[in-house]
Amino acid sequence: MSYSLGFDGGGSKTACAVLDAEGGVAGEGTGGPSNPLRCGYEAAFHSLSDAAAGALKAAGIAPGDITAVCAGLAGAGRRSVVERTLQFLAQEFPKAVAHVTPDYEVALEAAAGAGPGVVLVAGTGSVAFGRNGRGETAHAGGYGPWLGDEGSAFDMGRRAVAAASRTRDLAAPPTVLTEKILRALKCPDWDELEERIAANPDAIFPRLFPVVAAAADGEDDAAKEIVFTAAIGLGNLAMMVVRRLDLKSQKFPLAKCGGVFGQSRMLDTLLDSVLASGALHAKISRLHVSPAVGAARMAIRSSKTSGQGVSSVPTK
Secondary structure (H helix, E strand, O other): OOEEEEEEEOOOOEEEEEEOOOOOEEEEEEEOOOOHHHHOHHHHHHHHHHHHHHHHHHHOOOHHHEEEEEEEEOOOOOHHHHHHHHHHHHHHOOOOEEEEEEHHHHHHHHHHOOOOEEEEEEOOOEEEEEEOOOOOEEEEEOOOOOOOOOOOHHHHHHHHHHHHHHHHOOOOOOOOHHHHHHHHHOOOOHHHHHHHHHHOHHHOHHHHHHHHHHHHHOOOHHHHHHHHHHHHHHHHHHHHHHHHOOOOOOOOEEEEEOOOOOOOHHHHHHHHHHHHHHOOOOEEEEOOOOHHHHHHHHHHHHHHHOOOEEOOOOOO
16 A cells, blocks of 8 residues: 655644545654754754654554655745755655645645635744635745744744833833743743843744733733734735735635634634635635645645656745
């Protein structure tokens, strides 16, 4: 029996799924972050190996049983990332046809298959990606923490620390974020927090999103402003894609995917309002199929059409 394997890798974690010949999920596994541009290639490939090992063990098969593999990775919009990841996959799965693509493509596969749809991804980073009935694609965002990633966990965590810092300078009204941030990170004081941020901001800011979400739902003004800004930013990303693909008056699935969703009533409610106002006939929902499963499905289709090679970067 032949098996396909798919990865969904981001800035915080990696998911892996193995599908059997009938398309059923035979095994799943997880690993650490696998965006090479943020954690480095060595750490990314280690995470991919861990996730694959767990999925293969659950399926009761060996790497040589995999005939098609697709890695959907944050950061895979760069050709250098694609080429190095293909080399890694060729070593790990020598009998498989390999494909590498951005993580938002496998999320759209999970949401809409090969049909029209839009996916809004918000975890450590943020991006929107879509395809219309003519097969045209567009994406918005995905530029990383220093240029974009509006509405991401990183962005909201960074804004929370900034808001608490202004309070400490007596330049803003008091906020519960000041106390909750240090407690959540088990940090004794702000001097150590600043040192930890300077050393590895990815290990700090995304972890603060649950703190912001809880504070916003608890009516903290500073947290509410952060969440409001995030909802508008995420909605704008999705609407840019909807407009570019001329989908505003069309029926299509608009799926939300990532760890930001489902943790804050305020964020989810505001965002759904923004999306509904800009995409009148869209079916808005959380993504119900794992992007890793979407990647495994894409692996099968890619192996039949393109063979092993470099994926193309979608046109904006």
